[in-house]
Amino acid sequence: MTETLTSGEARLQAQAAPEGEIAAATHTLVIGPYLARSAHGAGHGPAEPTRSVEARLDEATGLAAAIELDVVESLAISLPRIRPSTYLGKGRVEEIAGLIRAREISLVVMDCALSPVQQRNLEKAWGAKVIDRTGLILEIFGRRASTREGTLQVEHAHLAYQKSRLVRSWTHLERQRGGFGFLGGPGETQIEADRRMIQERMTRIERDLDAVVRTRGLHRQSRARVPYPIVALVGYTNAGKSSLFNALTRAEVTAKDMLFATLDPTARATKLPHGETVILSDTVGFISDLPTPLIAAFRATLEDAIEADVLLHVRDVSHVDSEAQAEDVGAVLRELGIETSADRIIEVWNKADLLDDDERTRLLNLSGQAKTRNDRDSAAPVLVSALTGEGLAALSARIEARIGRNRASFAVALPPEDGAALNWLYENAEILDRRAEADGTLHLAVRIAPEKEPRFLNRFAAARRLGRGG
Template identity: 45%
Template structure:
């Protein structure tokens, strides 16, 4: 077995692609991911795949090309922009005699470097362990040894591989339990904000679109910002004051990327819930990115995966200072509602129109009214309280007189379905409007 390099700084990038052709933008993004992880891109190798090779992903001819490049450029790390099975990863390492990491492993490594909070570190470690669980068969010969060889220990026993799998599963269970506790605490804080009736706005978008810079510009916070992929992972929450609609809670979330690993989405469920539970999403887009329309679609896919695709969105095209004729403006729909706001978080251009657009969207997307709940509607009443929708309540002989005030998206979630009590409240609100 080859000796694994501990540094792994000089990297060969393998870019598999279909017969439709190689997309330079995809390779450039992958190269940026490699640099974000601390690697130096020494060479790249496009590899057309008409049919996936179950042993190595790429064909034998491309494997030979990769061997030559590794020898010529002193490569000690091969990064493949495609998920690899454990078998493919092991076979490529044997053929190339250097460490091989797929796209999922690379993103997990970047997240491990950037996590700062206790919760973030737990989330990343959990995702890494789940990814590692399928890769314990990678070339360590000692994993096939069984206990034995001494008096009292001879016999079939338990292989080292089985021991490692058991310990890994135990660690996964421990981390999951810790994250569940953290999520309970986060939910308690979230419910407290809901009871205060403060609208919630979350920044979402493709990584490196300038979300943290915009967050700082709007709130005066000092969240870490840098011109790199996944500069920040941990959610930051601040109050946004001075809007016509009143005080707003603004949260900055982790950036998205194409083919975001499912293990990360699962591990970051409490972090991503800041977006799922928001009243309005500010979808930040890099206006100077030639692939911006594709990026919008990829963010939409992640939002669908976490159940946040039905929350109202306001597109914010950031970095207009990088456009030749970039000017701050607001694009509206046929009804005069703001749909796109063009800003520069770096220079401050367009921030005031953005604040006005946020206020207008939050003011116009709320459901208010006084309703009566019968004594049988205890579960519905509890859901309304948990959502922070109850402004005032008076109990009577038949139930409760409740004054409601909640975002339209929240009302659609709670008051949907054919339950008689839900339908009765829905009817009362429609009559009041």
């Protein structure tokens, strides 16, 4: 059966194809210039995160691969200190220049934040385009954003980045996309183009974004009137959030083994084991050294996370730097005003299928799943595999318990002929337990949301309060 593409999908496909072709032909060198550990605290720059050099370089290479660049080589460089003019020492710059010529490299990705002067000097020394980590992440976001809000936010962040430098063209405005601003451009003559024009474009985008944010606010208000609890997934990029989202909702959100496969927020309604409907929201992945303009630009897309009743912090426990990644996620959450020790956060240890038997057993014991399920609202993490389905039932039960901890539970007895009352309970309450007597009388234990409790008590005046949480 032939699928019909929407006009938006067709446009994105048409734009993505040439960008992919350009990227595939762009010989790229990825450099990880990391401060030596002995330089930490010596006043030469910020301390490095608690992650291995190999993992950091792999991540930078993965970012380049995420937009299909042809990475011909990657190398880590230990720096005693950062040079103001070129970031790297003079000898290193000359050595890399020889490598660039020998390998016919046309683009160098520096896994660090370069000043405009450092970027310009390196380009002159190497005769190749140079982008830093911020620029690369902006390019990825420019390629992937597909909703109007996402596209506007990327363009605004990209313009702010370019405006601060005046070393890049802004011809991507004509294409209404942020992607691959570094792969072409008219050169230094247009680089000196009018700052005012860029600022005017940014102002127009801000007005458009205000309108989009207002629309999202109206959508949230309409959801609040339903109302359903919001469960938001957050976590490091490529931790498996979208795969988990699909497994819990049976949706088909893009889920790839790729950094930043998901940029635009997606929400779906799903039911928990006892019948409670919740809105599950998938969000953009976090990453270390996330560009500050993008934190501000994507704040609106993370509003579901900010306002969520429950946050699922999804971690890839098979990753060598899982702990460091968790610290990075915590830092971004705190920047958004979300306290990481908050009651509403459930830590989800994903990708259990990639663990060896010993590590899997160790993590199961740490999570408490191998011992008992008596404390379903434990603060311990939940070990799952979005791929195989392992642990998903325990996770759903934990979400349900967390949402229900402040809800009242009641015992209700119904005569067998009162089908209308039974139907009302199934539509408006969580059925925790149900048993029938020989004469057909039904005895139910139900849990009810606070906003529905008055209607419940009005209808079931003889209901017996059991307590809270259930």
